[in-house]
Amino acid sequence: MTDQRWPAALAEARLHVVSGKGGTGKTTLAAALALALAAGGRRTLLVEVEGRQGIAQVFDTPPLPYAEQRIAVAPDGGEVRGLSVDAEAALLEYLEMFYNLGLAGRTLRRMGAIEFATTLAPGLRDVLLTGKVKECVGRTVGEDRRGGRRVPLYDAVVLDAPPTGRVVKFLDVTKAMGSLARTGPIHSQSEGVVELLHSPQTAVHLVTQLEDLPVQETLDTVDEIREAGLPMGAVLVNRVRPSRLPATALTGAATGAGLGAGLRSGLEAAGLFLKDDEVDGLVSETVEHAERVQVEAAVRSRLDAAGLPQLELPELTEGVDLGGIYELAELLREQGVR
Amino acid sequence: MADQRPGRPRHLDLDELLTDRATKVLVCCGSGGVGKTTTAASLALRAAEHGRRVVVLTIDPARRLAQSLGLEELDNEPRTVPGALPPGSGGELQAMMLDMRRTFDEMVAGHTTPERAQAIFDNPFYQTISTSFSGTQEYMAMEKLGQLTATGTWDLVVVDTPPSRSALDFLDAPQRLSSFLDGRMIRLLSAPARAGGNAFRKLVGSTFNLFAKAVSTILGGQMLADASAFVQAFDTLFGGFQERANTTYQLLRAPGTAFVVVAAPEPDALREASYFVERLSAEKMPLAGLVLNRTHPVHATLSGARAREGAETLEASRGDRVELRSAPSPDDELAAAVLRLHADRVETAERERRVLGRFTRAHPTVPIVDVPAMATDVHDLEGLREIGRRLAS
Numbered sequence: 001m002t003d004q005r006w007p008a009a010l011a012e013a014r015l016h017v018v019s020g021k022g023g024t025g026k027t028t029l030a031a032a033l034a035l036a037l038a039a040g041g042r043r044t045l046l047v048e049v050e051g052r053q054g055i056a057q058v059f060d061t062p063p064l065p066y067a068e069q070r071i072a073v074a075p076d077g078g079e080v081r082g083l084s085v086d087a088e089a090a091l092l093e094y095l096e097m098f099y100n101l102g103l104a105g106r107t108l109r110r111m112g113a114i115e116f117a118t119t120l121a122p123g124l125r126d127v128l129l130t131g132k133v134k135e136c137v138g139r140t141v142g143e144d145r146r147g148g149r150r151v152p153l154y155d156a157v158v159l160d161a162p163p164t165g166r167v168v169k170f171l172d173v174t175k176a177m178g179s180l181a182r183t184g185p186i187h188s189q190s191e192g193v194v195e196l197l198h199s200p201q202t203a204v205h206l207v208t209q210l211e212d213l214p215v216q217e218t219l220d221t222v223d224e225i226r227e228a229g230l231p232m233g234a235v236l237v238n239r240v241r242p243s244r245l246p247a248t249a250l251t252g253a254a255t256g257a258g259l260g261a262g263l264r265s266g267l268e269a270a271g272l273f274l275k276d277d278e279v280d281g282l283v284s285e286t287v288e289h290a291e292r293v294q295v296e297a298a299v300r301s302r303l304d305a306a307g308l309p310q311l312e313l314p315e316l317t318e319g320v321d322l323g324g325i326y327e328l329a330e331l332l333r334e335q336g337v338r
Numbered sequence: 339m340a341d342q343r344p345g346r347p348r349h350l351d352l353d354e355l356l357t358d359r360a361t362k363v364l365v366c367c368g369s370g371g372v373g374k375t376t377t378a379a380s381l382a383l384r385a386a387e388h389g390r391r392v393v394v395l396t397i398d399p400a401r402r403l404a405q406s407l408g409l410e411e412l413d414n415e416p417r418t419v420p421g422a423l424p425p426g427s428g429g430e431l432q433a434m435m436l437d438m439r440r441t442f443d444e445m446v447a448g449h450t451t452p453e454r455a456q457a458i459f460d461n462p463f464y465q466t467i468s469t470s471f472s473g474t475q476e477y478m479a480m481e482k483l484g485q486l487t488a489t490g491t492w493d494l495v496v497v498d499t500p501p502s503r504s505a506l507d508f509l510d511a512p513q514r515l516s517s518f519l520d521g522r523m524i525r526l527l528s529a530p531a532r533a534g535g536n537a538f539r540k541l542v543g544s545t546f547n548l549f550a551k552a553v554s555t556i557l558g559g560q561m562l563a564d565a566s567a568f569v570q571a572f573d574t575l576f577g578g579f580q581e582r583a584n585t586t587y588q589l590l591r592a593p594g595t596a597f598v599v600v601a602a603p604e605p606d607a608l609r610e611a612s613y614f615v616e617r618l619s620a621e622k623m624p625l626a627g628l629v630l631n632r633t634h635p636v637h638a639t640l641s642g643a644r645a646r647e648g649a650e651t652l653e654a655s656r657g658d659r660v661e662l663r664s665a666p667s668p669d670d671e672l673a674a675a676v677l678r679l680h681a682d683r684v685e686t687a688e689r690e691r692r693v694l695g696r697f698t699r700a701h702p703t704v705p706i707v708d709v710p711a712m713a714t715d716v717h718d719l720e721g722l723r724e725i726g727r728r729l730a731s
Contacts, residue, residue: 023371023602057606099552108549116523117553119514120565121466124557163370165398181558212715213400244675244682246668259672266673269655270648274640281638285683286676291713317685319605319693 005311006336010233013203015137015196016158018236019167019221020207021214025238027054028320029207029313030160031080032328033236036337038078039329042155045136046071047083049129049170050162055082060322068136075326081154083136088114090128098185123176127190130173133159134193137201164206164221168228171197171204203233208303210237210296215303222306235308239315243293245286259283311335347698350627350705353730355596356385356494362594363487364626367499367508369610372602373631375399376716376725377709378498379407379433381598383719384726385494386423386431393432393486394496397479402717407433414440416486422719432492438478442468445481445582449575458571463564473511475500477583480508484586509617513583596626601697603633603690603708608697615701627705629729630694634686635710642684649677707731 016033020026027048034046045068048055053063059071064084071082091114092105108114118125137157140150162170169175177190196202204225208218218235225232263286264279274282303310313331316324355361366378375396382394393416399409408420416432423429447455458464468474479500486495499508554562589595597618601611611628618625652674656667698706709728716725 021371022369023604023607054606057609094556095549095552099548108546112517113523113546113549116518117557119518120553121557121561181554181556181561184555186556212717216400241682244679246671246675262669263673263676266652266667266669266671267648267677269667269670270651270673270677272640272644272648272677274638278638278640281636282640282676282680284637285680288713289679295714317682317689319689 005309006234006338007309009200010203010309011338013201013231013233014152014154014156015133015202016156016233017161017167017171017202017204018158018207019161019164019204020236020238021165021217022163024207024209024214025313025320026163026207027052027058027160028325029236029238029328030158031055031058031325032313032332033205033337034080034156034158035072035074035325035329036332037156037158038072038074038080039076039333039338040074041077042074043079043081043153045081045083045154045157046160047085047133047136047157048160049085049133050160051084051086053084054160055084058320058322058325072322072325074329085129085132087118087125087128090132091118091124093132094128094186121180123178124180124186126170126176127173127180127186127193130171130193130197131186131189133157134189134196137196138192161204164217167204167221168224168230171230172228173197198229198231200231202231204230205233205236207236207238209239210299210303212295212299215299219302219306222308232308235303235306235310237303237310237312240312241292241315243296245290245293259286311337347702348627348705350629350707351730352381352598352626352629352707353384353388355626356381356390356730357388359390359493360594361596362494363483363589363592363596364494364496365483365499365590365595365597366497366600366629367597367614368600369607372600372607374600375403375498376722377598377600377629377631377729378496379403380716380722380725380729382433382494382496383419383422383431383722384730385496386429387427387723387726389428390494391430391492392494392496393434393492394498395434395436395479395482395486396498397436397475397500399435399498400715400717402715404435406718406722409433409435413437414444419719430492436475436479436482438475439468441478441482442474445478445579446575449578454571454574458568458575461564461568461571463561463568467568473507473515476508476511477515480586481582484582484589487589509621590623591621593624596624598626598629600629600631602631603693605693605696608693612697612700615704625704627707628697630706630708632711633690633708634683635708636680636683636687638680640680642681642688645677645681645684649674649681652677 016037018026018030018033020029031046034044038044046055055071056063059082061071061082064082066084066086066089068081068083070079072080074080088109092109096105105114118128136154137152139153141153142151161167173190173193177187180190181187206218206221208214222232260279260283263283267274267279311332312335313328316327318324355364364381366374366381368374375398378394378396379399382392386392394407396404396407396409399407404410408417414434414437416434419431419433422431443459446458450458476499479497483495483497486492599611599614601607615625615628652670656670656674694706698704707729709725712721712724716722
């Protein structure tokens, strides 16, 4: 049986791109996804490209250098590595590889020449960053003793991508290449990046919350992603709060009408004899909650209409710490992520 | 009152700030997704309601917020917000949305002859710089702010800052663009052998030549040629630009300017706010305080533990009723739900206080106002007015 929340096609993907409106928990869910995909003794890589050190903050480790290093271990022996890609370091890596610049690279960096080159052509930054990601996805290790076949180093790579406003531009490497030379090593590698990003090996997931603006932005981005011919993955609905109110009470509660009397008798049955202003306070909290539940229902139906696989993650009221990431990863597994 | 208790941050009185005639520029900054634009628009509206002549410069407002401000037209000029104020109120509210390309064009045109300006506009490289260079938006927001204050038409300019990945980008970007445009590097790259003189050549010499060759292979010779032509054409303007950027920078330090840092009660947003507060203080730029957006204060003093206990009592008795096949009481069901809700809310409020606590321990003197979350997003003037009331309370 295939779980529609995480269809078989997504289980095949090896590059999971995670984007979302700022503030919706994009980095947190990218981390949880990398951890969920590492279950079962697998190895995953979590990559960030905006130099924010978000991965280090989420996993409570010192800032990541430009090198892949282990940041977490899955409960049953899998491993998550983290990498913070920096465009300038990636450019230096290229120059060293193809032009044998060696130690001089550092001098160039000190002079500001490397930064200058990456700012000269804004598209170059994106090409370099996605190029590095592609290299990680394609990297193989060892040799299978029998067949002599090399196996991928990472079972999956999760990219904590730029937010929705910029993500399609970031992934549209074809366009970015337009500003670069038509030959040369970076150009030929970029062709490989384009191929990877437009193949079923990639899935672009969007993190959202059940609020008006984030959902609108998600739907707009879904259109953009499809228009650019990128493979759309799942929508990760974050911070879903339980609806505490019984359905019958909901409609009335949104207006606050007649909530007081029944509530007081119920509270007394619980042994709570509260002053009027306390009861009023509880009523106004309930009204706010009911209003929010109604908004959530409305935006949820707009989201459903997009017909995309959806996963839900609850709001962790105590906040997200390392334990929270493990909890979210577990919940992703329960919804079929593998 | 409560604000005088030790350990509690000072209360940020925004009405006092907005009605103070000495406040001439108000800059709203903070990381993305915290409600900066809405805050800027609400503050502008509130100041106008207090009788001030206000213009709000928004950078990239959500569509419906833009509509509510009457910003359907994109002509890079402020327009009166229809229906914002009752006639004859004395105040005035205008709004505009930044068009960075046009602002850049106007800046170029204002500094040179029409022929030279045209040569710059025609350069393909100018098109890259004026639309997609990281930092152009920030630079142009500052340029526009300078223009708006220079006209003297308004007595308060409220400015929203670009949705950059970090709140600090907006202070650094103009500098970054300036150092890019100063042209030293581009001259080296396009003609490394001639530029820089002997001493420099000895220092980096062949390495740089190799690098220039590599870069031109990557970027293409044409791009370097365009970039070089652009920088040469720009050279004559450059002094003027630099001076202008400096003037705006000075304006940000001037006594009539106040910064409001906006954050949500989340660790990331408050961390950014912290960096920003430190940076403003290092730059001697005047910080008015922190707006903590979308908080969830509790409305009843009942403790979370007692609420949870009460809910459990009711749920247990409901269990008994089910066994006895008698109908569950709707009042009990409602009360149990309300108590659970309250317990959640207490927990959320505690987390928000803890997160804020980290900020206030580092910055105990920064005044703070919190703005309780609204159930729905703001997309009309009435919503902005309500946010304004919450901001000023």
